[in-house]
Amino acid sequence: MSKPSARAVASSTNGMKRRNRVMVLFTLPVVLLFSTFFTVPVILGVYYSMTNWTGIAKDYKFIGLRNYGNVLTDKRFWNAIFFNFKYTICLVIGVLVLSLLIALAINQLGKSSTVFRTIYFIPAVLSLVTVGLIWNELFLRAFPPIGKALNIGFLSTSLLGNPATAMFGILIVNLWQGCATPTVLFIAGLQSVPKDLYEAATIDGANAWQKFKNITVPFLLPIVTMLVITTTKGGLTIFDYIQSMTAGGPAQATEAIGILIYRHAMSEGKFAQSVAESMCLFVIVAIVSFATIKLSSKKQVGDD
Amino acid sequence: MRLSVGGKILKVVSYAFLILGALIILFPFFVTIITSLKTQQESAESFFALPSSFYLENFKSVFQKAGYFTYFRNSALITITSVVLIFLLDPMCAYGISRNLHKPYFKIIHYYLLCGIFVPFQVVMIPLVKYLGTLHLTSQLGLIIMHVTFASSQAIFLLVNYIRSVPPDLEEAASIDGCTTFGAYWRVVIPLVKPMTMTIMVLNALWVWNDFQMPLIILNKSAETWTLPLFQYNFKSQYTYDYNMAFASYLVAMVPVLIVYVCAQKYIVAGLTQGAVKT
């Protein structure tokens, strides 16, 4: 009895080792790829942010943290950060509320919902640039006539042409496209709720709001967390829509941090400073994402 | 029959809300189609009027003035290769990590790879190009590598969580039955994580197909290597004084992905949601 079992133990530890080695091998391609094509450029970026490189010059010198000093004292940088936060908050709320409403409505309908599901997901398959360009034309040529005809003041001129409303113009387009995937996810989340839970609650005399709050919401929370993280990142790093619709204008009203980085690097000859700006952006995105994850994981403990 | 009055009202409100929303979603497409079929003069007279005749010159110009099919082929090639590579590499890595999270190496690389989620693309944009240049990778190959690399953080994040929720019993049984670790992975784990893999592939296929910034800075040498979004942007800036033609080019750039969506709609939506919602 003891002999074979000892052999079995020996072979299984051998097997374990082999298995372990294979597991390490499994991870290697991605780790190597990630290190070579992600980590190295990031480190290079950190280095360039401490030089006076213009991006064009053949030589440049190390100047320490001066670029960071310039960034942190630059009014444009803080304006851009402020814009991004304002925008991101609107975007996250807008995406969550709208897509949840759409999902609830579609879920209401049962079988006849397929058409709506198909339609509501279409924007997700299009490129941001195409969408931005089309809406750019719509804002100029389609909405003002409608606004004038219906006598709606803010619609009778282009939203994008007014610093006070330009952000909302971009937000509308972002929501038009950005709600598609969340809606689909919410529908799936709603359908994953076991029907008998609702029935049991009905028997217990719960009203619709109580059922929504106590049964539906817990099932949707993981999706909400994921959406908050991805949408926040999307809002903080927004670039394509703005570039194709206002390019930061009018009068810097929509100059998001992504646009500022791009402008500094590409046209204003402040390449190294723009890399420093992007490092600051990295820190901000990391802090915000980390905070979201922490907050939401605390909440989720409750339902587990 | 079983619906209460409240339920009926809710249904009507839902319908009204959804129909209004659907009109908003479809409105830009409507405008794109009618505009691309009109002449500039017609559009100048009325932006909303239906085209008086079937004016196809805009489309003719789009196809004549740019090598649309080359760009289409490039986009397809780059998207398919990237997605296949993502499928081959990421689940394997995520599997290794999720089954060994208690070991320091795997724990460290898990966090290491997750860092990528927080780094905005702008951060690495220029250093990346300089670096790819020295490696002679400012090409389609380089673009594919970069897409796969940038996709990995999110994919690992989603997959690790998913695989952890799948009990290891089945693969262990397969190992005992004489499967190699890879064999067990390929035959047992892959089918088990299929829902999440599908989600990731759909998300990344859409991203790679529509991506603009990365191809712009990486495919900076020859127009023959361009993808559809580059063609479209270039065409737009070259001929925007004629927005009817520009709209024709938008339509032409959207059509392939719309066709794929309509044909494979069920799989795309299912793929997207399967992984996200554990059942």
Added chain:
Amino acid sequence: MKKRILCAVLAAAMAASVLAGCGGDTKPSSSAPKEDKPASSPASQSTPESTPASTGEAVEIEFVQQKREAVDSFQAVIDLFQEKNPNITVKQSVMPDAATVLMTRASTNEMPDVLMHWPTDSQYIQFAQQGRLRPLDDVCMDNVLEQYIDVLKSADGHNYCLPFSCNFMGVFYDTEKFAAAKYEVPKTWDELITIAKDIKSKGEVAFMFPDKDAWTISQLWSNIEGKNRPDNAQYYADLRSGATTFQDDELANDAWKKILELHEYSQGDTLSLGYDQCISDFATGTGYMFIQGIWASASIEAANPDKKFNMFPMPNDSGDIKQPIGLDTGICAGADSSPEKAAAADLFLKFMSTTEAAQLYSDLDHSPSCIKGVNAVIPQGQGIVDILAEKGVLSVASLPAGFEETKRSKIQNVILNGDITGYLTEMTSDYLAACQAEDEQTS
């Protein structure tokens, strides 16, 4: 001594070309410069056949070209070149967002063999300063009008760019609408405003402003101010030394007041209209006037081939104006080419600088040329071409890197809030900051 004689010859050549341009009759006038050529630059003709690249193997060179409207015009020149040099292929590529692409190409030491750049653009100036381009002094400068050579000399005394075509700004006007309303082309500012008032009183749009694209406002500024101060090199030097500021300068303030005055007669909501959209609208019939550079004429024509329009010079108060001539395209050679490609690129540049090539381009692009002996025939800019010989003044200000972009990013504020002094004050400090950054960069 030598220089002065050359100048005289060149001035004569230029005058001849401009005068010939006025005739509007292409055939006889294009024969005139051919007689000029041997006299003005005997060296220009001799080299092409004897360069190494023409001896054998096939070479392909890349020509990155960023003026989208001019793709076909450049291609015609390239075709002619390839006909004469069958072993060299010139591949013209037009990139979306060319500035970004060129920057990434520079950062990886992969500059294109030949590129078209704007000689006053800060990216070009940086390319030249940082050794990203090859000096062209001995390659193709012989047949260039002398006045363009000196102004484009880099700080190190070399020429890194073949100045190729020029441009000018003015006011496009719908000739049919003007005729129908019996308006005369305005000669002074007051006449312009009288017409605008009349148009407005009829409930129509006098001026189209594409203010969404901030660069057009910046151009409008120089368009108006340039009539009183066409050569602003001294002005910028004074600003740099602190002798004056934007906000204290009378002409700058005056120009801005006029910009705002013109906006009273605009289409309204000007900040929502982009340049391309504006061209499309003007071409299809909105508005009487569109204040732009001559470069827009090709696009207006393409957008509506039946449009009847012409251009008059932006007037000033007195009616006694100077007409600034700006540099449009310049052709440069990247510094990273292999010797064979560099030789082929030299041949191509040499060819571009011939009167034949420049004439072909000028005919297609409708722009004045920087090359000797070319007659510009510019149907939609005739109103200005006619006065160039007498009132034309070369206007080339090279600003510190990034200043123009910074200026543009803030310029829409004035249209919004009318705060001229505030904006000009901010411009002064931005200008000084950009100068300082430039000094640090070069030291």
